[in-house]
Amino acid sequence: DTAVSQTPKYLVTQMGNDKSIKCEQNLGHDTMYWYKQDSKKFLKIMFSYNNKELIINETVPNRFSPKSPDKAHLNLHINSLELGDSAVYFCASSRDSSGEAFFGQGTRLTVV
Amino acid sequence: SQQGEEDPQALSIQEGENATMNCSYKTSINNLQWYRQNSGRGLVHLILIRSNEREKHSGRLRVTLDTSKKSSSLLITASRAADTASYFCATDSGGSNYKLTFGKGTLLTVNP
Numbered sequence A: 001d002t003a004v005s006q007t008p009k010y011l012v013t014q015m016g017n018d019k020s021i022k023c024e025q026n027l028g029h030d031t032m033y034w035y036k037q038d039s040k041k042f043l044k045i046m047f048s049y050n051n052k053e054l055i056i057n058e059t060v061p062n063r064f065s066p067k068s069p070d071k072a073h074l075n076l077h078i079n080s081l082e083l084g085d086s087a088v089y090f091c092a093s094s095r096d097s098s099g100e101a102f103f104g105q106g107t108r109l110t111v112v
Numbered sequence B: 001s002q003q004g005e006e007d008p009q010a011l012s013i014q015e016g017e018n019a020t021m022n023c024s025y026k027t028s029i030n031n032l033q034w035y036r037q038n039s040g041r042g043l044v045h046l047i048l049i050r051s052n053e054r055e056k057h058s059g060r061l062r063v064t065l066d067t068s069k070k071s072s073s074l075l076i077t078a079s080r081a082a083d084t085a086s087y088f089c090a091t092d093s094g095g096s097n098y099k100l101t102f103g104k105g106t107l108l109t110v111n112p
Helices: none
Strands: A004-007 A010-013 A019-025 A031-037 A043-050 A053-057 A064-070 A073-078 A087-094 A101-103 A107-111 B005-007 B010-014 B019-024 B031-037 B043-050 B055-058 B061-066 B071-076 B085-092 B106-111
Touching: A004 A087, A010 A019, A019 A031, A019 A087, A019 A107, A031 A073, A043 A064, A043 A073, A053 A064, A073 A087, A101 B043, B005 B085, B010 B019, B019 B106, B031 B061, B031 B071, B043 B055, B043 B061, B043 B071, B071 B085
Parallel strands: A010 A107, B010 B106
Antiparallel strands: A004 A019, A019 A073, A031 A043, A031 A087, A043 A053, A064 A073, A087 A101, A087 A107, B005 B019, B019 B071, B031 B043, B031 B085, B055 B061, B061 B071, B085 B106
């Protein structure tokens, strides 16, 4: 069983489109995250949720909207995609705010 | 602002040799963690060291932490070709700050 699974793995779409990435964890963790990894492999936090509540929104454009229907899921919806949104997006979860994080396999988003 | 900086950015060694990677950070931390990322994959947690610890071992991994210098090192002994990956340090500041701040990573290549 995959601990943190996200879909799709690859996403190629045109500028201006709206797309969603789904994430699910079966670890029973309370905290979930979205990270963005750019072309230089730099990882930056986008959002973190604890018990379905938004904790951190790290100056992410409003076009990005996370949704947590329950503690096991954290989806990411992106409106009006731009070329600069091309990156690898990672979902992760952890038991608490400072422990080991478990990452999904990533979603490689390419905006053309 | 970016918290961690790893050096070197890239390291190439022969199988059997030891690999040392360093990480520096800027502000006070609660924990420091090291992660591995194989090409095209998600991050895998390697080891966590708390701010009141100075050294930690796990198998062939040895991590040190010097809070006075705001730096950490990861030593991989008797390296194997399978250790080829990018290695990232990540810090958290504890409390209700639900995020890991990652460094830029070190790309380790272990040649057979």
